[in-house]
Amino acid sequence: TREQSDTNIDKFNRLVVYDKEEERKNKYQNEVRGRVQDKNVKVDLEPQFVLTYYIKVDPVKKIVYYDKMVEKFNERSVLSRKLLLTNQEAALTEDLISEHFTSINVYSEKIEKQPDNVDAYFGRAIDYMLVQDFVEAIKDYDKVIELDPSFVMAYFNRAVVRYNQLVYNMSQSSQDELAAMTMELNAAKRRSPVASNPVDASSAAIKDNKRAYEHEMIVRDYDMAIKLNPDFVFAYFNRGNLRCAQKDFRAAILDYTEAIRRDPDFAEAYFNRGLAHRSL
Secondary structure, eight states: OEETTOOOGGGTTSOEEOOHHHHHHHHOSSTTSSOGGGOOOOOOOOOOOEEESOBOOOSSOOOOOOOHHHHHHHHTOOSSSOOEEESSBOOOOHHHHHHHHHHHHHHHHHHHHOTTOHHHHHHHHHHHHHTTOHHHHHHHHHHHHHHOTTOHHHHHHHHHHHHHHHHHHHHHHHHHHHHHHHHHHHHHTTSOOOOOOHHHHHHHHHHHHHHHHHHHHHHHHHHHHHHHOTTOHHHHHHHHHHHHHTTOHHHHHHHHHHHHHHOTTOHHHHHHHHHHHHHO
């Protein structure tokens, strides 16, 4: 047989088969139209939600996520921009990054004059988060919670930042371990085999314990956010994602189910719950 798009004269005596890939390419220029079922895609969890100022434009998903608590906070107009809930964060341009560094300085001056200004600490924490300074962002969220232990959004975003920091540290650690492993393999070629180093096993156990502790701190933040505002479905969703990262799929399914019970239109929760069931 030959494909319909194959115009080689020597193959014209063969049976013709439908060339679906060619048809898909020719019919639509837009990548989100046509035979989407023929695409090879990686199936990942829908990412965690965050309170931020920017949303990445998506040609398909044009949902505006709403929460009464966030709306009430925005009505106070204490920050330079409105807070938005999204799991599709937009990448910041150099100009926007510069704006947020300037905003950090403005909030810092305000905090010097008003050391107990919770909103200023919260605004600066978001700026630090946006410029990827996770350590300073967490410090400011800590201060917000110290001044106002009922500040749900601070618990929520602190958990998000802690998770982002954990992922970043793990990626850096993986790169370092890969480099060390390469050096070790090269060295092994030049020497006789030796017994495994007990120090390596000990350091690996310490890393595992530290990671488990960091996961626990993130879970506690989501637990507190849920305790203070049981209808904040995004906290259940993010906690479900964290459970999936820990391979605790049954607990993740419970979180996604609770989010769906409180918001039956929460598409991402259905999707991630399906993947969690599949992982089981």
